[in-house]
Amino acid sequence: DVKVLAYYLPQFHPIPENDLWHGQGFTEWTKVRASNPLFAGHYQQHIPHSDIGYYLLDSPETLKQQAALMQRSGVFGQVFYHYWFSGKLILEEPAQLLLANADIDMPFCFCWANENWTRAWDGNTDDILLGQDYSAADAVAFIRYLIPFFNDSRYIKIDGRAVLFIYRPSSIPDAQLYLDVWEQECLAAGLKKPYVVAVLTRGALSPEEFAMDAGVERVLHDWTSGEVSPINESLDFFEPCTGSVLPYQDVVDFYSRQSDTKDFTYFRSVVPTWDNTARYGQEAYLLHGSTPALFQQWLESTISQTQATLPKDRRFILVNAWNEWAEGAHLEPDSRFGYSYLNAIGRALSARPYQDDFNVQHQIPKGCRLQLSFPAVIVNKLAADLVLKARFVAGLLQSTVFDRCTVTVNVEGFFDGESVLVQTTPNDADFVLEFRKIVFFDASVIEKMLMSGLASGATILPVSYDQVLSLDQMTANGSVAATAAYHSGMVLISKKAMAEGDKNFRRRTDAMCFVSAPTSGRFGKNNPRVTTIIRVHAGADLGELQNALFSLYAMVDCIVIPLIAAQDFSPEQRQQLQLLLAEFNWPKAAEPQVDFYQSDSVVRDLRSRMLNESLKKVKTRYAAFLDYDDLMMPQAYSGLLSRLQKTGKAVTFGRVYATDYDHDTKVFLARKPVYSSGYSYRDFLHYNHAPLHSFMLDLTQLDLSTVVYFDDQRYMEDYLLTLQLFTENNCDWESLTEPVYIGDYIHSVNRSHTLAISNTDERSALLSDPEYRRCEQRICDLRESLKGASS
Incomplete structure (x- = not known):
């Protein structure tokens, strides 16, 4: 029962006046195409989607295409700006095209843009190109021109009265005179008097001041009067700018809070965004950070207010605008957001949340x-x-x-x-x-x-x-x-x-x-075999383990044998794990090995035991590690194996990204080269710069019998192990000088991690925990002994 109307700019076609005033062939697109961003992250320029292109409003086909977009998105009608200057018409051709082609399914009405035309775009507001001259004769001529449009079945009406918006009601010296003349002329033509809506801008606070029927909100007409603070100082401008930038989210919140009931019929308004950089360059006023989701949020709030305050026959919401491209305010699709703003209207009107289709469960029809x-x-x-x-x-x-x-x-x-x-x-x-x-x-x-x-x-x-x-x-x-x-x-x-x-x-x-990818053949006919140790606990997400296994399954130039150490799995979880492994077509030489571990009241966390005992069970020459929630790239092992064979070292390294991940939505948020420092044994002794899955071992060159571990080493158990395995001479430290990334260290932003804690208080509490301090002391003692031995 809510109808969305959009302001429509009929400017996109050459006219003699614009040729004279702004140059041959000038249209709105001329300004739009010349626009450039003012600061880092500024969305400019706005380029129309290839489906519509830089269209011209010179044929019925363009209007038909726009009407089809309206119908698919839920936009009910267009409010054409009507440029009338004491009998002088300008930009009238698109509306006349619409009137002449009754098959174009586009409900419409007019908004009289009764302000002087100046060279404001060129920085000169005093140079009036076309001015207004109000009189009784003008009122007669004005309404007689519109009556054929009022008679059109597509013209939008309230109570059978043609709706007419007035952009600047306060500019009409005697508004009552115009209303009386319009009523008389319409009655003479067999029509009811028009339903006149005052646009509440430029000092107009209520339609009752002008004896008009309703008022319509004009968002941003006063730039929120300072209620929303500009963010200019936080932006990285490319050159000095004297305009103003407001955050779109704050603007949405500001207008959504204005829910006071008016004592007159009041139509609310929204904007998809606002940015007049194309017209005013460094003096532009604009909103920053608009998204279709925020626009839908604003529209949903406005729909609720409209339903609560207006009767069903006049529940209109105005969108500024359908096609104000030079002001950044357009519902029409562009090359960046596509049809998203139009789709947001349809979702809001049908009460479908913006994220409704995200990873949706949907019935697949029989015979698909x-x-x-x-x-x-x-x-x-x-x-x-x-x-x-x-x-x-x-x-x-x-x-x-x-x-x-x-x-x-x-x-x-x-x-x-x-x-x-x-x-x-x-x-x-x-x-x-x-x-x-x-x-x-x-x-x-x-x-x-x-x-x-x-x-x-x-x-x-x-x-x-x-x-x-x-x-x-x-x-x-x-x-x-x-x-x-x-x-x-x-x-x-x-x-x-x-x-x-x-x-x-x-x-x-x-x-x-x-x-x-296919094998490269770099290792001859027989690809090397690598055992990869994966530790997993009963509280783990087996879907993440499955992804880790797939990343190994896709590995090229080698045969990967997963060795899974699982702690405290119930019988049901053990069965789930076996079913998961059965989904893979493992070669006989690479069938996974699974070892189940059970904790007791003395040792509740077996990560240290599983790490060390699993390594001693490896039967292949090469070994690697992977936590169940991390991932390896498909060429990772090929490169590591090549380095081991080339250098003859016991250990070689790659780099891994620190990757933020939303566990709930399954969205990868950011990939950062955090683990990019540390190039030598001395660096390694100072701090652990080798995450567990960033290296590979050649076990033929390592003596695991000398490795010791502690069952209660809940923290830094991997560093305690690698401090015993890595030496200054047996590691391919040179591999760290090459920025070759081989995997992702996944940090789930909505789940706790042992040490990857971003909250300062939580991290401080952990570092002062006696259990952590005990584990840290073992690391310190081992470091000191290694430093002493090397000296």
Whole structure:
């Protein structure tokens, strides 16, 4: 029952006046295209989405396209700015086009922009180009021009009265005169008098001052009168600017709080953003930090207030604007946010939360058709490594989507006798899953992507893990820029997107795939075998363990054997772990080994025991470590093995990123090269610069019999071990001078970690804990003995 109207600027076409005043061919786009950002992070310039381009309002087709966008998004109607200067019309052609083409489904009304036209854009407000001259004769001519529009069935009415907004009611010397004339002329034409709405700006506080029927809020007309503080001083400007920058969030909060009931009919307003840099350059006034989610939040609040204060037949909300591109205020899609602001309107009106489609659960209809598409480059890579292909196909065929859909493949013989229908073209497929890289993933990933595709209609991307991690900016509902698809291992495209082009891209964050590649042959016919020790406890998320295993499963140029040490697993958890391991097509030479450990009342935390005893159980020449919630890149071990064989050392190193991760939403937030210092044994003795999964061991050159550990070494147990293994001579310290990153040290921002504590008070409490102090003292004692031995 709430109707959204948008102000409509009919300026996007050349006219003789603008040619004369601003240069040949001038339109609003001229200013928009010349705009540049004023400070770091400033969103400029605004570039229209390729679907609409730099359009001209010179044909019915453009209006039809805009009407279609309105209908799909929930925008009810347009409020055309009407430029009338004592009988002189300007920019009137788009509205006349609309009137002449009754098939354009665009409800509309007018807002008389009754202010003088000046050279304000050029910095001269005193040079009047077109002025207003108010009189009874002007009132007659004005309304007689509009009456044919009022008679149009698409014209917006309240109580059968044509709605007419007045931008500057306070500028009309005798508003009552105009209202009386308009009523008389409309009655003579067989119409009710117009429903006149005062825009409450430039001193107008109430429509009753002007005998008008209603008032409409004009947000930012007074720049919040200082209620919202500018943030200019916190911004990094490229050159001095004299304008003002307000934070969008604070503006939303300010206007949302203004809920006092008026004693007149009052229409509320919102803006998607505001930024007149294109017009005023360094003197611009703008809002910073607008997002579709915040816009929807503001609109939802305004809808609630409108429903509470207005009768059903006049529940209008005004958006400034549909297409004020030079003021940054546009609902029309652009190259940065796409259709997100339009979609926010539809969600707000239908009471759907902004994040409603994020990792959504959606029914897959019976008979849904999915084609698996493999380009020639992927087919050729798999043909070059048949072992890799067998593992890839085995994993793919476990996908639950085969039980949910009719699945076809575009390559003859790809599944080697499996009963999968071959179709070389998409034909009638509802979705096509394009494989752009060789990837491994769990059985539910494709089904999850398909659910998101069905719910949103968007092109769906998983989280692809390799050297390039999915860290693109993402909205609360999973929307990402089109460029995110470039590095994606898979892309799910709907039938509609195949026909019309991809317009909306979403990330399914709980669908993760791990990039792999054919063996390089760098180690000859027999790839080295590496045992990787993974410790996991009963409270762990087995989904994270699964991801860690997939990162090892995708490793190239070696055979990885997981050795899992599991503490305090219940019978049910042990069964879950076995089922998880069964999803992988492990080679016989790489079947995981699982050792279960049980704590007791004396030692409740077995991490030190599991670390040391597992290492002594390794039967392969090479050993590595990986915590269950960390990840390794697919080329990591290939590089480490190459260094070990080249240098003949017992230990070699890579670097790992410190990566922030939201465990609840499965979103990777940031990847930082924190562990990038420390290059020598002396550095290592001073502080541990080698996270557990950043190195590899050649056990043939290490004597593990001399290693000691303590069952109660709950903290820094890995450092206690490596201090006993690493020496100045047996380590490839030179490898640390090369910034080769091999994995991610994952820090879950919404979960506690043993030592990775950001809260100062919590960290201080830990460092003063007697148990921690005991563990630290062992480290200090060992360091001193090693320093003494080396001297």
